[in-house]
């Protein structure tokens with residue numbers, strides 16, 4: 001799939017889209033307070049949601065703009081978690097947008113002991129397999145620790161989504177809509193995982209996953 005590099009002509013539309021989607025995410029309770037951040041790739045850099053601002057109250061004119069060397073060139077200061085996004089963009093040239101949320105059910109799963117670190121949520125549904133695929137668990141580091149970025153770099157070329165332990169998910173997509181749809185699918189599947197914790201389950205088997213990958217392509221190779 002070709003990279004979703006946005007042109008200058010798209011920038012204003014993307015600024016509005018980031019704010020509209022941020023408001024929708026906040027109003028539906030998918031992240032709280034000033035947590036969560038969104039970024040989109042531009043032809044000449046990136047737009048990031050600013051630090052210490054609720055996703056529910058973003059201003060298109062004040063989004064942070066970084067140039068191709070990751071220098072802050074316009075708008076408010078970027079989210080302190082922007083390095084998580086940059087680590088993922090470095091490994092995923094096809095990524096056009098990244099969303100990170102402290103979504104309740106995904107964050108709850110990220111605190112469970114004994115998860116499979118290579119794939120921490122079972123493949124319960126076809127849409128989860130198609131949008132997320134395998135979900136690695138990134139070990140806990142304190143907020144801002146550069147080792148978090150290093151850990152993301154270590155697996156992001158193979159995965160469009162990662163779950164940060166005791167924290168929340170980081171998900172990329174070829175477009176902003178694709179990234180948001182994928183992180184919402186992840187959050188819903190995390191909810192299923194928690195609902196089913198004490199129930200014998202029947203996730204999709206290897207043959208069923210191979211069939212999905214053959215028909216729709218592996219999720220980790222798209223955005």
Ligand SMILES: [Zn+2]
Nearest residue numbers: 036081102168
């Ligand atoms: Zn976070």
